[in-house]
Amino acid sequence: MITKELFEKIKETYGDVASWAVWEDEGKTPKSNMGNMDIFDLRMNPNLLNILQNNVVMVGLDFSRQVNFTKPFQNFHDPSPSANDFKIRYAFTNSVYYGAYMTDVIKNTVIISSQNMRAYLNANPAIIKRNISDFRKELDAIEAHKPEILAFGVDAFEILNQYLPKASYSKLIKLTHYSHYISKEKYKEEVMKQISMAIGL
DSSP states (O other): OOOHHHHHHHHHHHTTTOEESOOOOOOSSTTTTTTOGGGGOTTTOTTHHHHOEEEEEEEESSOSSOOOOOSTTOTTOOOOTTOOTHHHHHHHTTSTTTTEEEEESSOSOOOSOHHHHHHHHHHOHHHHHHHHHHHHHHHHHTTOSSOEEEEESHHHHHHHHHHSOGGGOSEEEEEOOTTSSSOHHHHHHHHHHHHHHHHTO
């Protein structure tokens, strides 16, 4: 649980780039209700603060496409037919990781191809270092004290593993990226297995 004051501060500071692992329930289709942002309205969802947690941080690499968010916390809540955010909802609903803070390690840089992004970052290590510095400030701002970090995909994991000081987190776990071409059921099975192996269960 986080306080209302902290929630509002995070919304003001990082609402345009980050979010929480909380979604409206799935409806008739796997992607239904993904973009319903009423879930973050404390008047409509007064139990929200009891769900949110900052001891688990889910981290992607970057925005996968150019976006124009109109409401806070829309990242990872993409209703687009081509988006795969719904797999994260399916994988973590009713788990201890539901309610985690969600963000990207590289911000304000949109390169759709992961291969091109990898080449760009390899050629510009100063950008990685600057974003890691900003990421550490973000962890401080959300009052995350040595959180468990779940990294979506190899690239996000490798950047965090190489550049983020080990003292900044309790565990860093590499997860299959949700854009991987597998079913939501298989994705849930895979990431839960990865988490279990990483924490020694």
